[in-house]
Amino acid sequence: MRPSTALLRLLTVPSHAAGLRADRFLLAQVSIPPPLLFKLLRKRAITQVLPEGQSQRLQGSDRVQAGMQIHIPSDLVTSSTEKSPDQSQHRQSFAAQRLPMLFENDALAVLQKPQGLACQGGTNVKYSIDDMLGDLSPDYRLVHRLDRDTTGALVVAKSRLAAAALTAAFRDRAVSKRYIALLQGVPEETHGTISRPLLNTGTMTTVISATDDERRAQMAKPAVTKYRVLRSGALGNKEVSIVELDILTGRKHQIRAHCAQALGCPVFGDHKYSSAEPTSDSMYLHLFEISVPDVDVAGLIRATSKTGKVAVKAPFPASWAPVFKKLNVPLKCN
Numbered sequence: 001m002r003p004s005t006a007l008l009r010l011l012t013v014p015s016h017a018a019g020l021r022a023d024r025f026l027l028a029q030v031s032i033p034p035p036l037l038f039k040l041l042r043k044r045a046i047t048q049v050l051p052e053g054q055s056q057r058l059q060g061s062d063r064v065q066a067g068m069q070i071h072i073p074s075d076l077v078t079s080s081t082e083k084s085p086d087q088s089q090h091r092q093s094f095a096a097q098r099l100p101m102l103f104e105n106d107a108l109a110v111l112q113k114p115q116g117l118a119c120q121g122g123t124n125v126k127y128s129i130d131d132m133l134g135d136l137s138p139d140y141r142l143v144h145r146l147d148r149d150t151t152g153a154l155v156v157a158k159s160r161l162a163a164a165a166l167t168a169a170f171r172d173r174a175v176s177k178r179y180i181a182l183l184q185g186v187p188e189e190t191h192g193t194i195s196r197p198l199l200n201t202g203t204m205t206t207v208i209s210a211t212d213d214e215r216r217a218q219m220a221k222p223a224v225t226k227y228r229v230l231r232s233g234a235l236g237n238k239e240v241s242i243v244e245l246d247i248l249t250g251r252k253h254q255i256r257a258h259c260a261q262a263l264g265c266p267v268f269g270d271h272k273y274s275s276a277e278p279t280s281d282s283m284y285l286h287l288f289e290i291s292v293p294d295v296d297v298a299g300l301i302r303a304t305s306k307t308g309k310v311a312v313k314a315p316f317p318a319s320w321a322p323v324f325k326k327l328n329v330p331l332k333c334n
Helices: 022-029 034-042 085-097 129-136 160-171 214-219 254-263 318-326
Strands: 008-012 047-049 055-057 069-073 101-104 108-113 151-157 176-184 191-195 198-200 205-207 224-235 238-247 285-293 309-313
Touching (some): 101 309, 151 160, 160 285, 176 254, 191 254, 198 254, 238 254
Antiparallel strands (some): 008 069, 108 151, 176 238, 191 224, 224 238, 285 309
């Protein structure tokens, strides 16, 4: 049974949102959990109002157009401008800290992501980088993600076409990423390639072995991580190593799972993938360098670009300084 029009709220799509997926547009407009929004779309509780006044089902994958009118149940949502006091507090906090800008032109920006700030909304996420970008400009769009406790370079597109081009570049592995991690223990080999499939179960990612059953093996996805040990030493009574990592695939928690389960050396401070007693509040995984296509606002490679790429290095968090000092490693970009 569909709600009566008295219980519906009418949203009108502004011109700057034209071309967005309907689910993305709605998530930016109303403050409800994504699973609830997707359920409303499946149940046909959210509809497009046609010019002649009739209603038509709206799917999440549909593209919204300027002036399009959308009916959504008013008793289930709150306007995105009517945030709870707790959310407003988070907004003020993050707006005050403002993410450092490592690089910016008319089509993209590279931000310095801190630890503890989620890229997108989800369970127990009151305010995310996605929310922050929406506050800054309706044109800003994330084109990739980092885990909540991973730090480093985060690329943001500043136009819809630039976002489409950069998202395709990440999908097609036309982006190079260089991570630096502090690991518990020292890998047996000083360098190598981990080529082990990964199975994500929603909360955890597991390396698939030859002894796993056929069903799990079929559900797993190929994953390849290259690594090189840069330095090893002692941190208190524990052996640790600083390792450079390059992922050739982009699976969820890929580095964390490969390091913990394939190398036997979890990322230091990664409580999810390590059984060791917690000794740090920080997870030492940092996207140190990223290289993306040098696109313009139309999503095309710039004619004036010498290399066709934008390469940016992200400084290490200041909190890493004591660890680097003990291992006699300079805290700087190289």
